[in-house]
Amino acid sequence: MTDTPLPIAAPDRRLGERVGAYLDTLTKPPGSLGRLERLAVDLAAMTGEPFPRVTPPGVLVFAADHGVADEGVSAFPQEVTAQMVANFVAGGAAINVFARRIGARLEVIDVGVAGAVSGQGVVDEKVRPGTANIAHRDAMSRAEAEAAIEAGRRAAGRAVETGCRCLIVGEMGIANTTASSAVLAVLTCEPVARLVGRGTGIDDARLAHKRRVVEGAIAARAPDPADPLGVLASLGGLEIAAMAGACLEAAVRRVPLLVDGFIATVAALVACRLAPGARDYLVFGHRSREPGHAVALAALDAEPLLDLALRLGEGTGAALAFPLLEAACDMLAEMATFADAGVAGDDRA
Template identity: 60%
Template sequence: MSRTLTEIQPLDKEMGQKVQAYIDTLTKPPGSLGRLEELAIQLAEMTSEAFPVVTPPGVIVFAADHGVVKEGVSAFPQEVTVQMVMNFLHGGAAINVFSKQIGAAFEVVDVGVAADIHADGVVKQKVRYGTANFCEQDAMTREEAEKAIAVGYDRAEKMIGQGIKCLILGEMGIGNTTASSALLAVLSGQDIDALVGRGTGIAPEKIAHKQEVIARGIEARKPDRNDPIDVLAKLGGLEIAALTGAMLAGAAHRIPILVDGFICTVAALLAKEICSTAGEYMIVGHRSVEIGHSIAVQLLGKKPILDLDLRLGEGSGAAVAFPILQSATLMLKEMATFTSAGISKE
């Protein structure tokens, strides 16, 4: 992790000030494009460019399974993880549709699915066949958590090397809202009842069971709140670890990270815990209806772009929000100034 910590630089605030001044010369009343102006300045600070570019975007979906599904916390069986990976590969999932819409580079990475996937197109980086049930033992070893983080870092770095200008990350893993809720409970110190929602759509009466499972797991594992890798290893998921690593890579390369919903935001919190500067390169794409997401966003210190009652995951909400970022950059690049348009400001 030491290499990552030294690579992530603070935002270029001087560039942000220059872009703010330039925005005020555009043919519009000051501040009239609201958050688009804020986003343009943020993107300039992240990239150190007066006219930042976010195209083409890159989408990476990390897939892995969770041992805690044995506790009956999900509406779907574990086999659905493999089935959804196949759906990604065949182009049939929501994230495929939205990735195509925005012209994104796209890949699916098996970092910990509980079965072998024999199909063309999947990036095979399996650290282990799913996590253990954290009610019974640590979800994974510290070494496995670090290896999964490294997988995410390397995949993001490779895609950045191919020229992508904005990083959108997604996940697939039955049981991962349970793991994410457990992680958030430890990171936030908040009561589990305020964090745990329906996930894939469990019945309301099963939410209490899910809360009890998480409480039992945290009590059994006793993670060290001050050691994000320990928390991740004891309660997390391999795809959550990979998301964390990918976000660290994006920040290290000054690439804007468009954060998806609940699970991705928890991974963003872990990345920020590992290196606080990493959080400066994140923009939250949307507010999920998953109950703990607002708390996670608040901890991250961000304001979501959209609020569309989404709770799918896969990176879908971030991909839908991407055109807003593009609008912010095009405002800078293509709008006339008062001087160039010959318009009086008086």
């Protein structure tokens, strides 16, 4: 990232206040639709539209490999990353099912898959064929981290330019919970044991090993918590960087971005450390079962919309939460006011 600040405008808080007042004229007790009302206000302020729209959504799935997979921190071998990318392209993954359900445009972006990616439909933005093993060296250079961020920004820009009015980010990368936990531990100064979870479903012995790997990588790399790009380059992943870039571009374009689970939230944290104004354009889809997710959410002062005990990634939890954004917009646009409906309003004032 250059030293030039990104042109991220503040949300239109005054418009949000007007929308909040309008909500109280609708045929319901004030505040009775709870967080849905707050969501409607936030979407209006983000977009600058009194009756915001979030359809169609755009799902961006970024894929990359991690050298730390060589340490045996995952239940699956590294080649699964490329195999799952092929599954995305074929339409057979969970995110494909959920994206079809919400009428989303879905794009799969290879920012660093180690193996060959077969099939048409994958956007080639490969910065390098996977990161280095963070147990022994930096994951990537600062320039490579910047390149992956820019790839994420371009993907977000493509989606918006094709008409998407809300973005969803997801990822695929064997061992990316290890990299995400390492980045999160440094950025939040929290102990590794509190953050590292089972990822793809590892047993107790491998979980203990995974924690030792993360602790050793942080000690060896020793990145500066005040330098988020440096933390990302030292310990992170190319898909994490790309998701951070998508968060930044969504904020620049005043488009709401629905964040998925643990790994996507760590990417969002990186984005917000790079450009704090990006936080105002993020909505958090769900609470993951990964223990570090609660810490990442707290660092962003975020309350997710759903808690379904998910831990898949791919953008699945965010896609499942998307209908709540649609409902918030429809409530604003379609509910009658007390005056329109001829219903007596609250007379306690």
